[in-house]
Each structure stands twice: as structure tokens, then as C-alpha cells.
Amino acid sequence: MKEDKIMLNEKLLSEDIAGITKKANDYKAMGIITSRDLELIVAGLNLIKKDFEAGVDLAEPEDKNVHMLIDRVLSERIGQSALKLHTCMA
Numbered sequence: 001m002k003e004d005k006i007m008l009n010e011k012l013l014s015e016d017i018a019g020i021t022k023k024a025n026d027y028k029a030m031g032i033i034t035s036r037d038l039e040l041i042v043a044g045l046n047l048i049k050k051d052f053e054a055g056v057d058l059a060e061p062e063d064k065n066v067h068m069l070i071d072r073v074l075s076e077r078i079g080q081s082a083l084k085l086h087t088c089m090a
Contacts, residue, residue, distance in 0.1 A: 012066045013052055017045045020070065023085060038079040044078045045070070 021042060028038045048070060051058060063069040074082040 009066070010052065013049065016066050016070055017049055020074075020085065021045055027085070033084045035082070037084055039079045040081040041074070041085065044074045044082065046049070047077070048073050 024033065024038055024041045027033045028035065033041075050060065058073050059069055060072065063072060071082070071085075073087075
């Protein structure tokens with residue numbers, strides 16, 4: 001991995017994905033996001049985790065931490081539904 005990329009840690013990635021999943025479920029329960037948004041978010045997060053476990057290098061120089069990496073990749077993969085995790089975009 002290049003020096004300018006963040007060093008990923010499976011525990012940090014797993015914990016962040018779990019936190020984002022909980023947030024998405026809470027937003028669905030509050031009516032902030034739709035069932036379809038939740039499906040896309042959870043599937044996208046699961047794919048990010050699988051890619052990481054398979055050794056796929058997802059990091060880019062602009063990713064300052066694991067959370068930023070997940071946000072970026074999720075947005076690239078599922079579009080607008082990912083942006084709804086930031087309530088000002090819902």
C-alpha cells in the first residue's frame with residue numbers, strides 16, 4: 001500500500017460499518033430514509049467489507065480515515081442513498 005494512503009484495520013472498518021448500519025436502521029425507523037435506501041446502504045456496506053476482506057485496495061489519497069473511505073466508496077457505488085446518511089441531504 002502506498003505511504004500516502006491510510007492504513008486500514010479490519011476491526012476499525014468492521015466497527016465503522018456496524019455504526020453506519022445502525023445509523024441507517026435508525027434513520028429508516030424515523031422515516032428519514034426509505035426501505036430501498038436502507039437495502040442499498042446495507043448491501044453497499046457489506047460489499048465494502050467483503051472487498052476489504054478479499055484484499056481489494058479501496059483507499060485513495062484523499063481518504064483521511066476509514067470513515068471517509070467508507071463514505072466515498074459507498075457514495076460512488078450507490079449514489080444518492082449514501083448521501084442520505086447525512087441528514088441534511090435526506
